[in-house]
Amino acid sequence: MHATVSSNAPTTARAEEAARNARDTRNDRLFGGLLKTCALIVLVSLVGAAASTLWLGRDAFATFGWGFLTSSAWDPTNNQYGALVPVMGTVTTALIALIFAVPVSFGIALFLTEIAPNWLRGPVSSAIELLAGIPSIIYGMWGLFIFAPFVATYIKPWLMNNLSADPPDGKISWLVQHVPFIAKFFSSEYPFFGAGVLTAGLVLAIMIIPFISSVMREVFQTVPTRLKESAYALGSSTWEVVWDIVVPYTRTAVIGGIFLGLGRALGETMAVAFVLGNTFKFTPSILETGSSIASTIANQFGEAEGLQKSALMAIAFLLFVVTFIVLTIARLMLRRLASKEGS
Amino acid sequence: MFTRKLRIAALVAASLFGMSAQATDITGAGSSFVYPVLSKWSATYAEKTGNKLNYQSVGSGAGIAQIKEGTIDFGASDAPMSAEDLAKFGLGQFPAVVGGIVPIVNLQGVAAGQLKLDGALLADIYLGKIARWSDPRIAALNPGVKIPDVKVTVVHRSDGSGTSFNFTNYLSKVSPEWASKVKFGTAVEWPAGVGGKGNEGVSQYVRQIPGSIGYVEYAYAKKNAISYTQLQNAAGKWIEPSAVTFAAAASTADWKSAKDFNLIMTNAPGDQAWPITATTWIIMYKKSKNASHTKVAFDFFKWSMENGQSQAASLDYVALPDTLVKQIEAYWAAEYKN
Numbered sequence: 147m148h149a150t151v152s153s154n155a156p157t158t159a160r161a162e163e164a165a166r167n168a169r170d171t172r173n174d175r176l177f178g179g180l181l182k183t184c185a186l187i188v189l190v191s192l193v194g195a196a197a198s199t200l201w202l203g204r205d206a207f208a209t210f211g212w213g214f215l216t217s218s219a220w221d222p223t224n225n226q227y228g229a230l231v232p233v234m235g236t237v238t239t240a241l242i243a244l245i246f247a248v249p250v251s252f253g254i255a256l257f258l259t260e261i262a263p264n265w266l267r268g269p270v271s272s273a274i275e276l277l278a279g280i281p282s283i284i285y286g287m288w289g290l291f292i293f294a295p296f297v298a299t300y301i302k303p304w305l306m307n308n309l310s311a312d313p314p315d316g317k318i319s320w321l322v323q324h325v326p327f328i329a330k331f332f333s334s335e336y337p338f339f340g341a342g343v344l345t346a347g348l349v350l351a352i353m354i355i356p357f358i359s360s361v362m363r364e365v366f367q368t369v370p371t372r373l374k375e376s377a378y379a380l381g382s383s384t385w386e387v388v389w390d391i392v393v394p395y396t397r398t399a400v401i402g403g404i405f406l407g408l409g410r411a412l413g414e415t416m417a418v419a420f421v422l423g424n425t426f427k428f429t430p431s432i433l434e435t436g437s438s439i440a441s442t443i444a445n446q447f448g449e450a451e452g453l454q455k456s457a458l459m460a461i462a463f464l465l466f467v468v469t470f471i472v473l474t475i476a477r478l479m480l481r482r483l484a485s486k487e488g489s
Numbered sequence: 490m491f492t493r494k495l496r497i498a499a500l501v502a503a504s505l506f507g508m509s510a511q512a513t514d515i516t517g518a519g520s521s522f523v524y525p526v527l528s529k530w531s532a533t534y535a536e537k538t539g540n541k542l543n544y545q546s547v548g549s550g551a552g553i554a555q556i557k558e559g560t561i562d563f564g565a566s567d568a569p570m571s572a573e574d575l576a577k578f579g580l581g582q583f584p585a586v587v588g589g590i591v592p593i594v595n596l597q598g599v600a601a602g603q604l605k606l607d608g609a610l611l612a613d614i615y616l617g618k619i620a621r622w623s624d625p626r627i628a629a630l631n632p633g634v635k636i637p638d639v640k641v642t643v644v645h646r647s648d649g650s651g652t653s654f655n656f657t658n659y660l661s662k663v664s665p666e667w668a669s670k671v672k673f674g675t676a677v678e679w680p681a682g683v684g685g686k687g688n689e690g691v692s693q694y695v696r697q698i699p700g701s702i703g704y705v706e707y708a709y710a711k712k713n714a715i716s717y718t719q720l721q722n723a724a725g726k727w728i729e730p731s732a733v734t735f736a737a738a739a740s741t742a743d744w745k746s747a748k749d750f751n752l753i754m755t756n757a758p759g760d761q762a763w764p765i766t767a768t769t770w771i772i773m774y775k776k777s778k779n780a781s782h783t784k785v786a787f788d789f790f791k792w793s794m795e796n797g798q799s800q801a802a803s804l805d806y807v808a809l810p811d812t813l814v815k816q817i818e819a820y821w822a823a824e825y826k827n
Contacts, residue, residue, distance in 0.1 A: 219678070220678060221677070221678035222649075222674055222675075222676045222677060222678065223671065223672035223673065223674045223677045223678065224672070224678070226678075290689075290690065290693050291693065294697065295697055298697060336642055336683065336698060338697075338698055338699060339642065339683065339694070339697060339698045340697060341683065341694065419647070419686050420686055420690060423683040423684060424647030424683065424684030424685070424686065425679075425682075425683055425684055426678070435683045435684075441647075444648075444686075445647045445648040445649065445676075445684075445686060446648065446649045446676050447649075448547060448548030448550060448551060448648065448649055449548045449549060449550040449551075449648075449649025449650065449675035449676060450550060450649060450676075451550050454676075
């Protein structure tokens with residue numbers, strides 16, 4: 147009896163352990179499955195959205211073929227559509243936004259993590275986060291009522307006086323006379339009108355600064371103090387510490403933050419619809435009015451029918467394509483940077 | 490004691506019954522042009538009858554699509570449906586309310602209603618053929634008016650809208666070139682100018698650009714004190730926009746010979762008619778899909794035509810003239826069978 151007990155006890159313990167292991171394995175597998183489902187939902191909805199815009203835009207793609215990409219027509223009464231102007235407008239406004247937003251966001255993030263006194267960091271950070279929460283229609287109204295007139299009175303005349311071939315003050319500048327093509331980028335049919343590609347880009351820059359700068363601030367804080375202190379101890383200036391320690395350490399995350407902002411700039415709708423001028427004329431000038439993909443859809447979707455609706459869906463699909471291309475370029479850049487570092 | 494209980498029970502039952510019989514919510518969707526007046530009417534109507542109207546201002550195209558699918562009780566569209574389309578889906582349509590569209594200008598020293606334009610000139614301006622306000626054709630129509638010599642900038646709606654539909658329809662009636670090149674629709678390929686989103690977008694752009702010309706709903710121009718123009722109508726008379734001239738357009742338009750009220754009443758023939766007057770059509774199934782809802786919808790529109798004038802006027806819409814209301818009621822009796 148004694149023997150049976152002593153031989154039984156480890157067996158039951160072992161059986162219990164085995165059961166627990168089996169349970170754990172099962173739970174782990176279930177949990178893994180759950181997580182995988184969560185991740186798959188993103189993928190499925192992305193592919194679903196892209197596929198349905200492609201499906202609903204099939205009429206437009208079938209009607210116009212490759213010409214859809216190169217045509218600048220947008221004529222609902224004669225049913226002629228082309229995506230060139232909206233695609234151009236989307237890319238140009240987003241690029242202008244990045245050119246202004248990235249350096250400013252970099253400055254904000256550095257100031258907050260390296261230079262600002264502690265009591266100032268909290269309030270400024272919360273202010274930036276609040277800025278990120280403002281709905282885009284507010285930026286649109288602000289752009290329309292306040293910023294566009296400001297551009298028309300101060301920024302646009304100055305740019306045209308210095309960089310265009312038909313300046314309001316009548317004097318063609320040295321730069322325009324000596325640098326070819328530059329005047330093409332700064333001409334405008336409406337010198338006293340503030341809305342246009344540049345204005346839209348600037349409004350977008352203000353909209354994406356909070357996104358980029360808060361990501362940058364977060365990642366700059368992850369740089370180990372040890373590294374920075376060592377650099378300071380070796381006699382580095384603040385700039386040298388930032389450029390040689392902080393930036394290399396956080397590069398991947400910083401570029402990720404920039405592309406988060408770029409994604410928002412590419413897809414922004416309401417703010418752009420109010421300050422872009424909404425014309426379908428092809429022009430390289432950033433002072434002219436234009437159209438973006440999202441603003442065209444917002445403007446015309448409500449009353450669109452038949453082929454026009456299909457063309458709107460088709461440009462929605464092109465927005466997916468443009469975003470995808472931009473993100474791929476970003477990935478490639480990152481990979482190249484990483485491999486350079488390795489060598 | 491017993492009788493009192495019974496009486497209370499009867500009262501409760503009656504009130505419950507009454508409520509359930511009254512609380513019919515009807516839904517409509519479509520044109521944003523009629524949204525302000527519909528919501529004002531429906532508030533008063535709900536107070537009177539308890540029946541609520543739920544209207545989604547999603548755009549005429551979406552309104553027509555939804556009524557075709559039968560998901561709403563009525564659709565509202567700024568453009569009439571063609572007779573074939575109506576017949577195909579078993580739908581009928583009738584006008585609900587009238588409003589005006591006015592050209593607005595930003596010319597220093599020119600007061601509201603001072604500048605005169607005729608249809609052909611307005612079309613040429615929108616075709617981009619008139620470069621400056623000092624153009625001799627403008628001066629010829631405006632002797633004695635001091636018009637600044639500035640560049641003409643055209644402003645149009647960037648979003649698809651009934652306002653653009655009626656405005657471009659008018660331009661194609663008065664200009665053969667417009668009719669062949671641009672045609673008319675809720676959105677067109679504008680030969681010139683910049684596009685503002687909505688009435689507020691157009692009026693802001695006009696305010697910001699000296700020498701610009703745009704077009705908005707009359708109510709919007711009046712509320713925001715924007716300088717509008719006079720227009721020459723089909724009878725050759727100079728007309729200022731007002732409730733009177735909009736009503737004149739609605740009553741002189743040739744509704745009798747228009748089957749299913751399929752008539753866009755721009756360039757109406759009357760002496761006093763404002764040339765860019767617009768209406769919104771209510772679209773409903775001729776053979777009701779939901780009898781109790783349809784009954785309430787008809788009751789609502791009948792009530793609005795007979796009692797809604799003052800509320801419409803307070804929003805600068807014009808209720809339909811009596812002759813037209815009679816025609817609509819005759820159309821209901823003849824076409825809609827419940």
